[in-house]
Amino acid sequence: MTEQTPRAPRTSRAARRAWAAWAVVRVLRDRNAGLYLGGVVVSGFGSSAMWLVAGIWVKDLTGSDGLAALCVFALWAPTLIGPALGTLADRTRRRPLLVWTNLGLAALLLPLLAVDSPGTLWVLFAVLLVYGAAGVVHDAAEAALVATAVDGQLLGDFNGLRMTAAEGMKLIAPLAGAGLYAAYGGARVALLDAVTFVLAAGLYTLLRVHEPPPRPAEGAAGWRARTAEGARYLWGHAVLRPLVLAGGTTMLFAGVNGATVYAVAEGLGHSPAYVGVLYVAQGAGSVVIGLVSGPLLRRLGERRFARYGIALTAVAVTARALPYDAVALASAVAVGVGLPCVLVAALTSVQRETPDALLGRTAATAGTLLFAPNAVGLALGAALVELVPYQPLLVALGLTRLITVLPGCGWTRRSPRP
Numbered sequence: 001m002t003e004q005t006p007r008a009p010r011t012s013r014a015a016r017r018a019w020a021a022w023a024v025v026r027v028l029r030d031r032n033a034g035l036y037l038g039g040v041v042v043s044g045f046g047s048s049a050m051w052l053v054a055g056i057w058v059k060d061l062t063g064s065d066g067l068a069a070l071c072v073f074a075l076w077a078p079t080l081i082g083p084a085l086g087t088l089a090d091r092t093r094r095r096p097l098l099v100w101t102n103l104g105l106a107a108l109l110l111p112l113l114a115v116d117s118p119g120t121l122w123v124l125f126a127v128l129l130v131y132g133a134a135g136v137v138h139d140a141a142e143a144a145l146v147a148t149a150v151d152g153q154l155l156g157d158f159n160g161l162r163m164t165a166a167e168g169m170k171l172i173a174p175l176a177g178a179g180l181y182a183a184y185g186g187a188r189v190a191l192l193d194a195v196t197f198v199l200a201a202g203l204y205t206l207l208r209v210h211e212p213p214p215r216p217a218e219g220a221a222g223w224r225a226r227t228a229e230g231a232r233y234l235w236g237h238a239v240l241r242p243l244v245l246a247g248g249t250t251m252l253f254a255g256v257n258g259a260t261v262y263a264v265a266e267g268l269g270h271s272p273a274y275v276g277v278l279y280v281a282q283g284a285g286s287v288v289i290g291l292v293s294g295p296l297l298r299r300l301g302e303r304r305f306a307r308y309g310i311a312l313t314a315v316a317v318t319a320r321a322l323p324y325d326a327v328a329l330a331s332a333v334a335v336g337v338g339l340p341c342v343l344v345a346a347l348t349s350v351q352r353e354t355p356d357a358l359l360g361r362t363a364a365t366a367g368t369l370l371f372a373p374n375a376v377g378l379a380l381g382a383a384l385v386e387l388v389p390y391q392p393l394l395v396a397l398g399l400t401r402l403i404t405v406l407p408g409c410g411w412t413r414r415s416p417r418p
Contacts, residue, residue, distance in 0.1 A: 027157045027294075032149040032207055036142070036158070037165050039200040043102065044169035046196030047135075049177025049189055050109075051075065054128060056178070057186040061118050074125050076375045078133035079368050085133060086140035086364020087227045090357060094145035095207050101138045102201035105131065109197075112190035136364060143363035147351040149209040156348045160293025163340050167286040230361025233354065240366070243306060243349055247342040248369045250310055253401050254339055255377020256384065256393075257317050263390035268325055278332045285336025293344045302345040309341020310401065318398030321391040346370060 027033045051072075059068040078085065089097060108127055115124050150158050177189050234240050265274040289309075297305050316334035319327055346366060354362045384393055 027150075027154050027161055030150065030154070032209060033154070033158050033161075035203050035206055036146060036149070037161060039098075039102075039203040040162055040165045041169060042196050042203065043200035044166050045173045045176075046193035048170045048173035049180070050193040052174040053177045053181045053186055053189045054124065056181060057115070058121060058124065061121060067121070070125070071128055073375065074128040075132040075135075076371070077129065078136050079372045079375075081133075082136050082140075082364040082368030082372075083231050083361060084227045085136045086230060086361045086367075088137050089140040089144050089360025089364065090226065090230075094141040094148075094360070095204060095209060097141045098138065098145065098204045099201045101134055101141070102197045102204065105134050105138075106194040106197040106201070108134070109190045109194040113187045115186065136367065139367055140360045140364035143347065143351060144356070144359035145207075145209065147354075147359055148356060149207060152352060154294065155351050156297035156344070157294025159344050159348050159351075160290040160297075162290070163293070163344060164287050164290030167283050167290065167336075167340075171280060171283045171287070227361060230358055230363075230365045233358050234350075234362050234365050234369075237353060239302070239353055240346075240349055240362075243302060243342070243346040244366050244369050246306060246310065247346045248373045250313070250339070250342050250401070251370055252373035252377040252380075253317075253397055254313075254335075255374040255379075256381035256397055257320075257335070257377075258374075259378050259381025260320075260385050260390045260394060263385050264320060264328060264394075267323055267390065268328060278328065281329050281332035282336035285333040285338075286340050287336075289337045289340050290344075293340070297345065297348060302349045306342040306345040309338040309345075312338035312341075314398040314401040316398075317401070318395050321394040343370060 028037075054071040054075075055068040058064070058071055062068075108130055111123050112127055114120060146158065147155065177192075180192065181189050234244060261275050261278060265271070265278070268274070293305075300308070313335050316331040316338060319334075320331040322328075347363075350363055350366050351359070
């Protein structure tokens with residue numbers, strides 16, 4: 001591209017707002033970034049609908065809450081072997097991998113057309129497990145290719161807009177998926193998801209990016225060694241390690257907090273359906289922070305941006321213990337704003353600080369460390385909320401987050417560059 005990136009103005013607040021708006025416009029004008037975001041919107045719509053409907057489908061066929069919850073576990077379980085799955089993103093060119101992964105996911109969903117009784121549910125769980133594994137590979141390849149295809153100065157803006165697009169689909173798609181399921185059943189939702197993956201694959205084929213050939217594979221021992229390289233690089237990096245660990249611990253606490261949401265609704269005197277209102281409020285906060293993440297990252301640096309997000313989330317979780325609807329809604333919005341900060345900061349740092357040859361494995365390792373603790377937190381929170389009143393649990397959760405997580409990010413204004 002011939003267009004040059006100006007320095008961020010520091011003369012006035014209006015000038016900074018103009019710079020932020022210009023950066024967002026430039027991301028949207030960039031061909032590769034626009035195609036990526038289009039793929040995120042299209043496939044994210046189908047995935048968000050499918051993730052919700054899978055649990056409803058199982059509940060309707062079996063009446064079991066436990067089996068319905070197992071759907072979420074099947075989707076999250078492959079993140080535990082994320083480093084090994086991410087190695088695939090470093091052993092082949094990433095753009096073709098994205099295309100074929102999306103086409104493979106579309107084909108994978110077709111057997112769900114035969115699920116119509118409790119005896120065929122094993123097909124659904126098998127598909128969800130492979131679906132989650134393919135998602136780990138997809139995310140690793142996407143993170144690595146974005147670092148090559150998008151201007152490095154705009155990575156923060158792109159990652160923020162990507163989160164806005166993904167969270168926006170989470171606000172719209174579940175309602176559409178639930179309506180489609182109620183009218184036609186789960187098979188039609190699976191078919192919709194398959195179509196969105198085909199459309200996303202078509203968008204990825206239009207990307208214009210030069211990828212150097214990957215290093216040749218070295219057998220089974222080579223695979224294990226290459227998998228360990230990403231984890232070793234991440235753990236030994238002075239910038240990435242504290243950010244990723246802070247993000248993982250934050251997601252652990254977020255899981256515990258998420259497990260209390262039904263107790264919060266009950267404490268406010270509402271039915272379980274009120275949880276949907278809280279989730280919408282949280283999603284709206286995430287959409288907003290995604291739009292301004294890039295400018296804030298440039299102004300604050302990754303560590304300070306993460307710290308402010310963690311602090312905001314901790315205060316919001318503590319405030320949720322108060323028995324007022326307005327406070328509950330405000331805290332949900334604040335959690336939606338604060339929680340993504342450390343995730344965007346960590347992902348952007350991984351993309352900037354990691355050599356291209358290691359980026360797929362390192363991104364997948366970071367994804368495991370960031371998101372696997374969320375599943376652990378959900379299980380821990382589900383146990384704690386049965387044993388402890390939710391109000392003191394939320395207060396303890398917020399204070400513990402401030403004391404244990406916040407110091408790990410450091411006060412550096414700008415993250416050092418190697």
